[in-house]
Amino acid sequence: MTIKLVLAGCGNMGYAMLSGWLKSGKLPPAAVFVIEPNADLRKRAEALGCSAAADAGGIPADAVPALVVFAVKPQVIRDATAAYRRFNDGRTTFVSIAAGTPVATLEAILGDRAPVVRCMPNTPAAIGKGMMVVFSNRLVSIDTKRFVADLLSASGEVTDIEDEGLMDAVTAVSGSGPAYIFHFIEALTVAAEKAGLPAKTARLLAMQTVYGAASLAAESGEDPGVLRQxxxxxxxxxAAALAVLMGEDRLTKLLTEAVEAARLRSIELGK
Structure with missing residues (x-):
């Protein structure tokens, strides 16, 4: 079968995305070629039925993939992308999930004929509950945008933005956001223990309450404010508890400050 997608990087996020594509039937294993220098991680991909190699030189010479997906860390994205310049004739679209790396950086390496999609996923994508936000340069076709969105939907919800400058805000809200929720669970667990509950029970109550409330908010269609009321x-x-959390907009102000700090840091990392 013709190689339809090359996945560069099969670490935690890359492997989670790959598993989602295959389990959902969006791609057959034979249509995916994985590039992963780590032998153990490469074997994981091969165990799923995909062909794999340690570097881009292992891709068959006659391959013209529809997509090359870069699932590598921002620190190595520049070095990782250079080996794929051979696919920059416009027939291949490049998708990057490297945080803080602007499309212009990829265009500078891959050439001005390269269709490029920048994606900001988050860690719940590993269980199909992620949030993926994409920005595409002007060379990405409508059909390719749909194909990319359909693939990413195997990992959760997908939406797009027209202004790449908003990607720093996306990073601050949904990219970093799971850590805020994890810390909220930690804090609620501590509060539950201080109220007298055993540690195991406190953790279960905190975690399941957050999970249940988020699920209800997602599935009910109601505004969160209505659900709160x-x-x-x-x-x-x-009401007694909310008087503490909502008094003088305490929680809203704290989260706004946190998101802004993350947004500014994202800008710094992208320079």
Missing amino acids: QVTSPNGTT
Whole structure:
């Protein structure tokens, strides 16, 4: 079968994406060629039925993949992309999930004829519950945008932005956001323990409450503010707690400061 996609990098995120594509049936194993220098990680890809090589030189000479997906760390993205310049005749679209790396950087390496898609995923993509935001340069066709979105949907929700400058805000909200939620679970667990609950029970209550509330918000179609009001009885226990969290917009202000700090750091890393 013709190679349709080359996956450069099969670490945690790359492997999670690959598994999603294959399990969902969006791509057959024979259509994917994996490039991964780490032998153990390469064997994982081969165990899924994909062909693999340690470097781009192992890709068959006659291959013209529809997509080359760079699932590598930002620190090595520049070195990793140079080996794929041979596919820059316009027939191959390049997709990068390297945080903080602008499209212009990839265009400078791959050439001005290269269609490029920049994607910001987050870690829940590993279980198919991720948030993927994409920005495409002017050379990416409508059909390719649809193909990329369909592939990424195996890992969660997908949306696009027209202004690449907003990618720093995307990084601050959904890219870094899971860590905020993990810390909230940690903090709620500590509070539960201080209220007298055993550690194991405290952790379960905190984690399942966050999971259940997020699932309800996603599936009900209601505005989160409406759902909050439905839980809050006048002068009840929830109202007492929200008076602490919402008084003087405490939580909103704190999260706004946190997101802004992450956004500014994303800008710095992209320079």
